[in-house]
Amino acid sequence: MSAHQIAEIAPFIREAFEYARRHPAAKKDLCATYDVVGVEGAWAQVTSSKEMNVAYPRENSPERELGHVIKHLSGAKLISWEERKYATWSFTSANATEVAKVLDQVLAYLFNLGDYSVDAQLEQL
Numbered sequence: 083m084s085a086h087q088i089a090e091i092a093p094f095i096r097e098a099f100e101y102a103r104r105h106p107a108a109k110k111d112l113c114a115t116y117d118v119v120g121v122e123g124a125w126a127q128v129t130s131s132k133e134m135n136v137a138y139p140r141e142n143s144p145e146r147e148l149g150h151v152i153k154h155l156s157g158a159k160l161i162s163w164e165e166r167k168y169a170t171w172s173f174t175s176a177n178a179t180e181v182a183k184v185l186d187q188v189l190a191y192l193f194n195l196g197d198y199s200v201d202a203q204l205e206q207l
Contacts (some may be wrong), residue, residue, distance in 0.1 A: 087186045087198060088179065091116065094202045095128045095185075096178035102130035111207045116185075116200040124193045126185055129207065133161070134181065135170040136188055144169035148188060155184040 094114035101112040111129040118124035126136040134155070140147050144163050152158045157174025175181055189195055 084186065084197065087190075087200070088182045090200050090202065091185055092178045092182035094204060095181050097204060098128060098130040099176055099178055102132075113205050113207050114202060115205060116189075116202050118189060118193065118195065119199045119201055121193055121195070121198070124189060124195075126189060128181060128185065132174065132176075133170055133172050134158075134185060134188075135168055136185070136192065137167075138163060138169040139166055139192060141165045144171075148191065151184060151187045151191060154187075155181065158184075 094116075098112045098114045102108070108130075111131045113130070114128045116126045123137050123139065126134065128134050138144060145152075145160055148169075152160075152171060155171070155173050155175055156177075158171045159173070161170050161172050163169040173181070189198070
């Protein structure tokens, strides 16, 4: 885990959560999308409705592979996954820094990342 990566990730999550607070009846989610620079297929998304979706390059269950990391995300529950494609969790945390820390650890673990950077954007779903 690196303070640099968390500093890149957290502001977009914070903005998505703020959107949900300002627009509680919105029919669309605001999604923070991240692509790891220079790593093909390494991406993640966090939505204003509190779901985290990540590229999942493994065959084993995400609960087995990532349970040691995901347990640090309040209320996390695996809701969908497909081997070698993606894994999606819902969660209850409203703390953007907590979510960013877990997302950083998930990406670092799944893609064997050391120091890395992300391209980030916000988009409506």
